[in-house]
Amino acid sequence: MTLFVFGINHTTAPVDVREKLAFAPEITASALQQLVSQTTVSEAAILSTCNRTEVYGRLTLDAVQIGEPHLVVAKWLSEFHQVTLDQVLHHSYFRQADQAVKHMMRVASGLDSMVLGEPQILGQLKSSFSVARQEKTATSHLIRMFQSAFNMAKYVRTHTAIGENPVSVAFAAVAMARQIFARLEDQTALLIGAGETIELVARHLHDAGIKQIIVANRTLARAEELAHEFNAQAVLLADIPDYLAVADIVISSTASQLPILGKGAVERALKQRKHQLMFMVDIAVPRDIEAEVSELDDVYLYTVDDLKDVIDEGMRSRREAAKAAEVMIEEGLVTYLESERSLDAVGTIRDYRQRMEAVRDDELERAMLLLAKGEEPQLVMQRLARGLTNKMMHAPTVQLKKASALGDDQSLALLQTMFDLNKTL
Structure with missing residues (x-):
């Protein structure tokens, strides 16, 4: 049998193909049962995200011997999702044995992700x-x-900086806020917009421990949906002037064609705050916050271009960390393979011991019967010894003769080593 991974990801398939081959959480369990019951896959797990669908598993020996084992999973995926086999094969990749293990280690460590080093994939x-x-x-x-x-993922993250530096706009914005404020937990954040970027910002702020988040959006329903997830407060864009004065952190990302925050509104809020520091990040293009706001004292205003340098530096750092991580994975793979081989040896030793114990029990039972019949103990012991020797020697003797007849010097040398025949008794 052999381990394998069969999959598609953001580098091999466009989003319209990835969507067709994705597994919703509610169907994954039944899909697994179908895969192992209807194919030659004996073990299986399915990883399905927006960027990848991968089937990890173990194929029976029959599937491997037939050849082209990747077709087993490809055909199943094709039938399960009603996608042509040609389309599945065109966009997929297949790894087996040690390369499958290495691939999973790279995925878990964030080395195979669209955003290098991102931690979500491990979860x-x-x-x-x-x-x-x-x-x-x-x-x-x-x-x-x-x-x-x-x-391996834990080791990589502990011993490299693969996940420490910001490489997304949302992460960079929160990272800069950390530099401005000693304790984010004590601050209040006003997030303008409710799209994917603001959702990521909210997640990073929430993970950083911030307790007060206000989400302002054009539609209240979407703001409430996002606010509910992070125990935040939802308001409309029109309500921003009422909340701006309590905001220590303002991060905005909308699709508005006109600025949402002007210099005057921010100036009035600063007066109410008694000129307490305000940190603002405008991620939107076109900008949500008037450029003139940066002229105000007590305001730190950054745009998406300002974040670019932070992101670029983070990517450089992560690429360096990734090089070290690749070396760690190669070393970890060697350790894994050695461990697997030792487990194989344990199984072989167990089987050999069981067979020898069966021979022993058989010969001992025969000897006990002879003694019960009154046979001379010395003769019974000699017969027991000869019986044990002959039966234990039979299989190795047959294999030695076969190896010698075939000129198999490697097997002969192995048997000599196993039975320690080079030593003088």
């Missing part, structure tokens, strides 16, 4: 593992594969 991978464990489609081999990937 998504853990969720896919949890579902597979719950459905009992991930057992011994796949469990060890996932655990090795998780351990």
